[in-house]
Amino acid sequence: MTEKVFDIIGENFNTTRRLKPTSPRVIQEGGKFGVSYAGPDGSRRLLDITDIWPADPAKLRTFQIPHVAHAVRKKDLDYIAWVINSQVNAGANIIDLCVDEIAVDPAERHRTMTWLVPVAQKITDAIIAIDSSDPATIVAGLNVHDASRGRPAINSVNLEDGRQDLIKLAKEKNALLFANASGRDGMPKDEHERVKNLCELMEMMNKVGVPITDRYLDPLAFPASTGAAFGGHYLEAVREIRRLYPEVHIFGGHSNTSFGLPQRKIMNSAFIILSILAGCDTLMIDPIMNPPREFVEFKLGADVVLGKDEFAMRYMAAFRGSSATARRPALRAAG
Structure with missing residues (x-):
């Protein structure tokens, strides 16, 4: 569209x-701690957070991982x-x-x-x-x-x-x-x-x-x-x-x-x-x-129902050519 x-x-x-230390993204491997994410090639990578991981296990109850700030600092x-x-x-x-x-x-x-x-x-x-x-x-x-x-x-x-x-x-x-x-x-x-x-x-x-x-x-x-x-x-x-x-x-x-x-x-x-x-x-x-x-699709449908898309022209333009599996409308950047 x-x-x-x-x-x-x-x-x-x-x-x-x-992130909480209990997040499934938090991994312990080889004595190190990391936050998992997908690398450019799709493989699993780890953001090393060992140096900010609490040495005292009692502190884990209140500890949260500032993963974005840590990545920026590193x-x-x-x-x-x-x-x-x-x-x-x-x-x-x-x-x-x-x-x-x-x-x-x-x-x-x-x-x-x-x-x-x-x-x-x-x-x-x-x-x-x-x-x-x-x-x-x-x-x-x-x-x-x-x-x-x-x-x-x-x-x-x-x-x-x-x-x-x-x-x-x-x-x-x-x-x-x-x-x-x-x-x-x-x-x-x-x-x-x-x-x-x-x-x-x-x-x-x-x-x-x-x-x-x-x-x-x-x-x-x-x-x-x-x-x-x-x-x-x-x-x-x-x-x-x-x-x-x-x-x-x-x-x-x-x-x-x-x-x-x-x-x-x-x-x-x-x-x-x-x-x-x-x-x-x-x-x-x-x-x-x-x-x-899901909100794009809701908006397109709501505009038809509320009379804001006369004859459903925008709706049909978004989904024209769809088969049993609906083709989803693309988002278009501003500017």
């Missing part, structure tokens, strides 16, 4: 990512490539890079992002989203991004002090711009604050001249286990933003809603489907846990 259905932002390259290019390519192969067309937990020292975070962005661009043609709570780390990544290999994305701007300068930088660097609903005084309390904050950011982007189709608005999804109203706040904000700005992209950290709950895949799927119905056209997810294709 030629028409884009969603943008998929792969969230897995984040130095906060951890500059293990094969593991880094696996984390990126596994998401691209699952359907992600934007790869988010976040190294905030690599170090407390801002200068070290800047150096890490400066090293990582060119590495990621050599691994994939997907859009690279430079993600940090520190604007200077984002700037460091943008300064080494090779525009000849594609457009960057900035994750993200909000109303917190010091972040608005990224709006002008997005225009200068021809970057996609992610904007979240955080306010000057902290997180939004309800759907009304979310919409108000994002509308203010939209006005700032209007003044700078950021194209509307380069804007990705994030109303902020919070864990459902910490507040019964949080899911509704997010979904109502999505509906109102879609009404106000029909052409803008809307997304969220869709995996956030399941944080702290068992069977996270089920919670994620439910929230993603509700978000699509509310108006999201972009998903920030773990594409391995929640493969994007």
Whole structure:
């Protein structure tokens, strides 16, 4: 198919990512410990974690393996490539890079992002989203991004002090711009604050001249286990933003809603489907846990049922020529 259905932002390259020591991916061989993954040739490889494995078995009860951060510190290019390519192969067309937990020292975070962005661009043609709570780390990544290999994305701007300068930088660097609903005084309390904050950011982007189709608005999804109203706040904000700005992209950290709950895949799927119905056209997810294709297919079918795809033209274009085994629609990257 030629028409884009969603943008998929792969969230897995984040130095906060951890594995439990009981994970089936954790292997002990020959007195060493490693995290298994598939190498470039498909063979089993191990990320060596022996030097961070607790010598005291009692500490294993609370120990978690910072596998992404460890691979970045070790500059293990094969593991880094696996984390990126596994998401691209699952359907992600934007790869988010976040190294905030690599170090407390801002200068070290800047150096890490400066090293990582060119590495990621050599691994994939997907859009690279430079993600940090520190604007200077984002700037460091943008300064080494090779525009000849594609457009960057900035994750993200909000109303917190010091972040608005990224709006002008997005225009200068021809970057996609992610904007979240955080306010000057902290997180939004309800759907009304979310919409108000994002509308203010939209006005700032209007003044700078950021194209509307380069804007990705994030109303902020919070864990459902910490507040019964949080899911509704997010979904109502999505509906109102879609009404106000029909052409803008809307997304969220869709995996956030399941944080702290068992069977996270089920919670994620439910929230993603509700978000699509509310108006999201972009998903920030773990594409391995929640493969994007099921949501692409849901969207294509839902648009027919809801009268948004007249005569089912897009649906038929996606599946025309299918036999008993339906040909699945391809995801098309933005940009």
